[in-house]
C-alpha cells in the first residue's frame with residue numbers, strides 16, 4: 001500500500017515508527033548513531049545540537065562557498081567538450097562543497113580526495129549490502145572487502161580531520177568546530193566517535209543526494225528542448241551569463257521548479273524504512289512491534305491520481321498559481337516531521353546554484369547511450385555523458401590575456 005495518508009502517519013509519529021529496518025541497520029555500519037540513524041529516544045537532543053549549523057542566516061555564507069567551488073568546475077570547461085561521467089564530476093563537486101562548508105580550516109588536498117573517493121565506494125556498495133541476508137553478509141567477497149576497506153578509509157579520514165582541528169586549537173565558524181565545542185546532557189564533550197558519526201552523517205546525507213539530483217536535472221535539461229529554452233530564458237534575464245549567487249535565487253522560480261520536479265520523478269532516497277516500536281494498526285492492518293515498514297517516495301510520486309501523466313517531467317506542476325499543492329504525504333523527497341531532512345534548504349540551494357550557473361554559460365546536449373535509472377542507495381543514472389557548447393561568446397579570455 002502506498003498512500004499519502006499512510007506516509008503522513010508513519011513519518012509524523014516517529015516514536016511509534018522509529019528509524020530502523022534493513023536500510024538503517026546497514027547505514028549504522030557506516031555512520032554509527034548519527035543524526036539520521038539514531039533512534040527516537042536520542043534524536044531530539046542531537047537535532048537541537050546540530051540545527052544551528054543549518055539556520056537560515058548561515059545560508060548566504062554557505063552559498064558563497066558553493067559558488068566558489070561551482071565556478072572552479074564550470075569555468076574549466078571548454079566549448080565542444082564532452083563531459084564524461086557527469087555523476088562522477090558532480091559527486092566530486094558536491095563533496096568539495098560539503099567539505100568546504102563543514103570544515104572551513106585549510107585541509108590537505110589528499111585528505112579531501114580520500115574522503116570523497118571512499119564515500120563514493122561506500123554509497124555504491126550499500127544497496128548490495130542491504131540486500132544481502134545477515135547469514136551471508138560476513139562472507140569476504142571482493143565487494144565486501146572493497147566496502148569494508150572504504151568504510152575504514154572514511155573513518156580514518158574523518159579521524160584525521162578531527163585531529164587537525166584539535167591540534168590547531170582554533171575556533172572556526174563551522175560544523176566541525178560546533179561539534180568540538182558541543183556538550184551532551186551531562187555537560188560532557190562529545191567523544192571522537194560521536195563527532196565522527198555526525199561528520200559522516202552530514203557528509204553522506206549531503207553529497208550523494210545533491211549530486212544525483214543535479215545529474216538527473218542536467219540530463220532532463222539536455223534532452224528536453226522546451227524545458228532547456230525556458231531555463232535559458234530565465235537565467236539570461238536573472239544572471240546575464242554570470243554565476244548565480246544567493247541573492248539571485250528569488251529570480252529563479254523556474255530553476256526551482258525544475259529541481260522540485262526532478263526530485264519528484266527521481267527522488268534520491270527512493271526507498272526508506274522504519275520499524276514499529278509497539279503493536280499498531282496501519283491502513284487497516286495489524287503490525288506487531290518490530291515490523292519493518294517500507295516507504296517509497298519514488299512510488300508515491302508516481303501516483304497518477306495525484307500527479308497527472310506522472311512519468312512526464314513537467315516543472316509547471318509546481319506553479320502554485322495554477323496547480324494546488326499535493327496533499328500531505330504525497331511529496332516526500334525530504335521526508336516529513338521531526339526526521340525531515342535537516343539539509344533540505346541547503347541541498348535545494350546547492351542544486352539551484354549548480355544548475356543555473358551551468359545553464360547561464362553552457363548549452364547541454366545528450367551524448368552516448370540512452371540513460372536509465374540504476375537502483376543504488378540512491379536512484380542513480382546508469383551512465384551519463386554530456387556534450388557542452390558555449391551559449392555566450394567564449395566564457396574565458398584567451399590564455400595570453402589572463
Ligand code: HEM
Pocket residue numbers: 035036037047201202203205206207209210213263267268269272273332333334335338339340341342343344346347348351
Ligand atoms: C537534494 C538533496 C537532499 C535530499 C533529496 C535529501 C533527502 C533526505 C531524506 C529523504 C531524509 C529522511 C530520510 C528518512 O526518512 O529516513 C533526509 C534526512 C537527512 N538529511 Fe537529507 N537530503 C538532501 C540533502 C541533504 C544535505 C545537503 C544534508 C547535509 C548537509 C542532509 C543531511 C540529512 C540529515 C542529517 C538527515 C537526518 C535528519 C534527522 O533524522 O533528523 N541532507 N534527507
